[in-house]
Amino acid sequence: MNIATLIFYVLGFVVQASALTVAVSKNLVRSIFMFFVTLFALAGLYVYALADFVAVTQIVVYVGGVLVLMLFAFMLSNREVLNNLQERNSRFFSIQKVPAILVAVLFLLILVNAIIKADVDNMAWIKISAQNNNVIQPADNMVPNMGVNLMTRYLLPFEAVSILLMMALIGAAHLARKEEHKFQ
Amino acid sequence: MITLTNFLLIGAGLFAIGIYMVLAKRNAIQVLIGIEFILNAAILNLVAFGKYDKLYNSGQTFALFAIVLAGAAAAVALAIILNVYKQYKTIDPNKVEKLKD
Numbered sequence: 001m002n003i004a005t006l007i008f009y010v011l012g013f014v015v016q017a018s019a020l021t022v023a024v025s026k027n028l029v030r031s032i033f034m035f036f037v038t039l040f041a042l043a044g045l046y047v048y049a050l051a052d053f054v055a056v057t058q059i060v061v062y063v064g065g066v067l068v069l070m071l072f073a074f075m076l077s078n079r080e081v082l083n084n085l086q087e088r089n090s091r092f093f094s095i096q097k098v099p100a101i102l103v104a105v106l107f108l109l110i111l112v113n114a115i116i117k118a119d120v121d122n123m124a125w126i127k128i129s130a131q132n133n134n135v136i137q138p139a140d141n142m143v144p145n146m147g148v149n150l151m152t153r154y155l156l157p158f159e160a161v162s163i164l165l166m167m168a169l170i171g172a173a174h175l176a177r178k179e180e181h182k183f184q
Numbered sequence: 185m186i187t188l189t190n191f192l193l194i195g196a197g198l199f200a201i202g203i204y205m206v207l208a209k210r211n212a213i214q215v216l217i218g219i220e221f222i223l224n225a226a227i228l229n230l231v232a233f234g235k236y237d238k239l240y241n242s243g244q245t246f247a248l249f250a251i252v253l254a255g256a257a258a259a260v261a262l263a264i265i266l267n268v269y270k271q272y273k274t275i276d277p278n279k280v281e282k283l284k285d
Contacts, residue, residue, distance in 0.1 A: 008186050012194045019201045019221060028213065035217055042224055045194065048186060051231045051244045054251070058227075061251050066220065066258045070213065073262045100208035108200035115196060120188045129236040136238045146241045154245050161249050168256035175263035 008048050014041040032070055039063055050136045053143050191232035199225040212265045212275040216258065223254045 018037040025031040039062045046055035120126070129135060136142060150158055198221050205218025227247045234243015269275050 005186055008190070012190065015194055016197050016201075019198055022214075022217060022221075023201050023205050028211065031214060031217065035220075038221075039224070042198075042228065045191070045228060046231050046247075049191060049228075049231045050235050051247065054227075054231055054244050054247045057248055057251055061255045062220075065255050069259060069262055070216075073213070073266060097208040100204050103207060104200045104204035107203050108196060111196035111199065112193060115189060115192045120192060126188070126236050134236065134238045136235050140238070142238075142241060142244070145238075146244060149241050149245060153240060154242075157246075157249060161252055165252065165256050168260050172259045172263045175260070175267055 004048075008045070011041050011044045011048070014038075015045065029074070032067065036063060036067055039067070050138060050140070050142070053146060188232055191228060195225040195228040195232075198222075198228070210276045210278060212268065212277055213262075215277060216261050216265070219261075220254060220258065223250060227251060227254075 015038055018034045018041065022031045022034045022038065025034065039058065043055040043058045046052075046058060202218045202221030202225065205221065206215050209215050209218065227250050230243045230247040230250065232243075234241065234245075234247065237243055265275055268280055272280055274280070
């Protein structure tokens with residue numbers, strides 16, 4: 001086992017462990033900061049899948065955008081949001097959560113079973129892709145190719161996403177504005 | 185050797201944790217974090233398979249689209265959560281049960 005494989009397993013473990021910490025943590029702010037750790041470790045895993053541009057985008061959009069937005073949403077909203085989160089889950093938490101744990105564990109078993117049965121490393125199109133030298137190598141620079149593809153082959157989804165982003169921007173600004181008479 | 189199966193197994197674990205958070209959490213912001221976990225598991229799978237498409241980069245391109253959509257969804261969801269708090273004084277999804285008051 002060389003050092004790269006070791007780092008990969010460490011990153012995978014960090015993803016799982018920090019996601020579990022987020023899931024079981026009672027303190028909301030702590031779970032958000034552990035969410036940071038999960039996202040950074042996931043960006044590292046994207047680098048291992050040779051998708052460095054996606055990794056950088058993950059850090060910029062999630063850590064720079066979504067998490068700061070979540071933190072601001074607390075701090076700008078009422079302080080009671082933070083308070084009434086923490087008092088509630090003091091007792092009987094395990095009994096109420098048994099169905100959710102059951103569903104999640106069963107889903108995990110089904111997924112793991114399906115992944116192992118599918119034997120993805122020996123699938124036909126992956127073999128063909130490896131034969132045709134169509135696999136990204138670690139030394140390749142994929143960013144120019146991605147830019148060209150984004151502007152030619154994937155132009156329609158690109159434009160659709162741009163329109164949807166503008167709709168989301170207008171919608172979020174409309175929802176978050178301060179106007180009292182809207183709710184009466 | 186890092187194989188595709190390793191990526192998919194990590195994604196499966198993340199997906200299960202996201203499902204648990206969406207079902208069990210009694211706080212809309214933590215439910216939102218669970219949805220982000222599910223989206224990230226999907227993005228991890230896209231990126232892992234995208235390694236085998238050097239010519240068109242389909243996996244990585246759609247991973248980018250998914251990241252952008254997740255960001256937009258988080259912004260709208262947080263705005264909705266703030267509005268729900270303004271009206272109901274709670275963000276427990278179990279207590280928000282009226283469409284109109």
